[in-house]
Amino acid sequence: MSADDESFHPLGSEWEGQMEEMLEDTEYDTDLGMEMAKDAMAVTKGDLSEAEFHEKYHDDVMAEFGEDERPTQEAYEEAKAVEEGTFSRMLEKFDGDGEEDRRNVMKKMGAGAAFLGLGAWATVDEPDADPEPSIAAAQEEDDDDGLQWGMTIDLERCDGCLSCVTACADENQLDSGVNWMYVLEFDDPDNEEGTESSLARAAGPAANRLVRPCQHCTDAPCEKVCPTTARHTRDYDGLVLTDYDVCIGCRYCQVACPYGVNYFQWDEPSVSTDDIADHYEEMGMGDHMTDDRGRWVDSRAPRGVMSKCTMCPTRQDEHMGADFRGTTACMDACPPDAIQFGNVNDDLSDPTKYRRNPSRGRTLSALSMPSPDTLEEDLGDADADLESVLEATEELDEETLALMLAVEMTGEHMGEAPEDEQSMIAEYEQEVLDALEVLEDHGLDLEDEEFLAELDLDGGESDAQIVLERFAGAPSSSYQLLEDIGTNPNIQYLGNEPGPRAEQREPTGTGASYEQISYTTVSGEDIDLADNRKDVLDEGTVGWTGGSL
Known part of the structure; x- marks a missing residue:
C-alpha cells in the first residue's frame, strides 16, 4: 500500500511492472502508455500543465491512434448532440470556421483527435497561448459547487461481509474476475488499536479494511491518457465514465489510474445485452445501459473494452425510477450503512451529514426505535414522567431515549433531505422526530433540566456529542486516498487510514483479497471470488459469476 520510491506509480514498482507487462500484450505502444501515465500524474500534482502534456504527446498519439479512424464522425455527432462531457468541452475550444469545418477535422484526425483536445489545438493554432490549468485547478476558481456525486465510507463500520461486492456484480452483471468494488484487508503495525464504544464492542473487533471503488476523481489521470475520450467526466454530475461504444481497449487508463480500479473485458460477457434489457x-425499470445522453456507460462492458465502478449513472438518471436517484447498489446492500452516497457538495446529503458528525451518523444507523403507533399505544394511561414512560413500554429504554435526544440536539438540519435525492439519514432523523413528538404529546417535558440531567444531557449540545461518541465512537481519521497527488477524489474515508508500513494481507481463505479464493463472510456464506478475469479464462476456473438473470 505504500509507494516505491523508484516508481512513478503510487502502488509501487511491482504494480508498475505488471502494468507494463499487460500493455505488452496489446497491439498498442507500451512505452507511450507508460510515459503518458507518468506525466498524467505529474499534471494532477501540478508539476506539468495540461497544455505541456498534450504538446509533448501530440505527434506520438497521432502516429499511434490517428489513422485508425475511430471514433470519427459517429462519436463526434453523438458527443456534439448532447453537448456534455469531456468531448464537448474539448470541441468548444476548437477555433474552426463553423460546424462543417469541425466535422471535417474530426473525420481527418480519427481516434487520436479526441486525445489532442484543447491542449493540442492550443499548441497548433496558438503557439504563444498561456498553459491551460488542470481541470481541478480551474474548478477551484469556480464558485459554483454544482452537483457532484460521491461517497463517505466509514471503514470502522465495515464488517467485511462483501454485500457491496456481490450487489455491484449482480446489478451490473459482471463476470468472475471483473470486480468494480474491492474490500481489502491489511496489517498495519502503526494502527492496531480499535475504537472503544458500546457500538464497536457489540460488533466485535474490527479489522483494518479498505473499501475501494473508483474514486471518480475531479482531475482524473485516466481521462487524460484516453486517446478517444471514451473515458470522460459527465459535466452535470462529475461521474467519471467509460463510453463502451468509443473505447478501443488500449488500456492506457488502467496504467494511469493511481488506485488500480480498471478492468479489461477479455472475452464475451456471460450475460448478453438483450438479457440485461x-x-x-x-422488473418494470428502464434502460440500465445507456444514460440520459444516450451513451453506453453502465452495466458490464463488451469484449475488448475497459470498465470500472460507475456509481450507477442510470440510477442517477432515474431510469430505475425516482426512488433510486441518489443511491448505488453497493450502498443499498451495506448492512452496517458504512457507505453513504449522494451529492458531496450539498450540506443536506447523506455523505456530507455523515462526514460532518460520524458519531451521529453511526448512531442513527444503529438505533432501534419504536414506531410512533406502538409507542403511543404502549404509553396509554402512563404518567408523564421518565420512570413511568420507560416502565410502560419495552420498546424504549433510557439509553435509546438519550441517544434520540442527542441526535436531535446535534441536528442542525434535522429531517431535511436534498431535493430530488434519496436520503437514508433524513429518513432515520424523521423517525427520531416522530417518536419524540409522541413523547411530547404524552406530556413528557423533553426540555426540563432535571429530566435532561437524568440522561446526562443538561449541558446541551456538547453533552449530546459526548453521549453519541460514548455509544458509537469516533473515527480515528478522515482522509482521501492519495490526496497528496492532486487527483481530487470524491470519496471521503473515515477511520482505518493505512500508515506507511501497512501491507495488504495475503489471501488465506478468510481475507478479503480476491485471488481465486473462497471468502467466508461474517454471515457464514461462502463466496467464490477471482481477482483477474484473464486467469479465470486461461485456467478454466469455475468461480462466482456475479448475477443470475
Missing part, C-alpha cells in the same frame, strides 16, 4: 424491463 429484458431483465430490467420485466
